[in-house]
Amino acid sequence: MLIDGKRVLTRVERVEIGLMKNGYNALAKEYSEKGFVIVDDFLPIEIADNLESLYLRGNNEWELNDQIRDQKYGKGKHGLFRTEAPYFPGEDEAYSAKFWWSKSLGEEIKSVFDEYFKPALKEVSRLELSEFDVRCYKLDKGCHYRVHFDYWAANIGCIYYVNKKWVWDWGGILHVGLGDSVDSVTPIFPKFNRVIFVDHGGFRIPHFISHVTDYAQNPRLSLISLNK
């Protein structure tokens, strides 16, 4: 509404902004206390629907990354994923990850990331962040990530789930451990329009994604970002 040529917030707008601020306060608190926070129904539904359609198009130039890195669980300078904990891989195991990555799609969705994800990442982390690595991933049969850490790569990680259809036993479940000596982990379902913010700067959080099964009826689609 305009008063004397100046824009004045209506009562409804004030309430909405208040909610948003309080909402972010609660999220930032949970994030800093727990190490991660989950937000459902993150994007306006039409934006979420559109993202899914973009991912499902035929021309996304998906490139397969099929990595095996035996040094990652070692003790040398590459041993960034190593823990002394008995329930995580030891020196005699090799790190592996398998996933599809579309760089062209990453470029295409950058405006959505800038508009919706960037402000949320700043509010939740309470950091002045500007540069982000944004990636579009697809996981189908056999795709997975073995356990790793991202504390050395970023302050805040963000994982957003794109596809509407998924079920628990198709695999592709993110598992998060709080502290590297844990004997239990938290499974996080890749639910449509869900985002997870992970505090890599404040916590050392081991995480992995279980193998996608042969009987998964469609691939698991996600958007990932790490601040640079």
Ligand SMILES: [Fe+2]
């Ligand atoms: Fe990660």
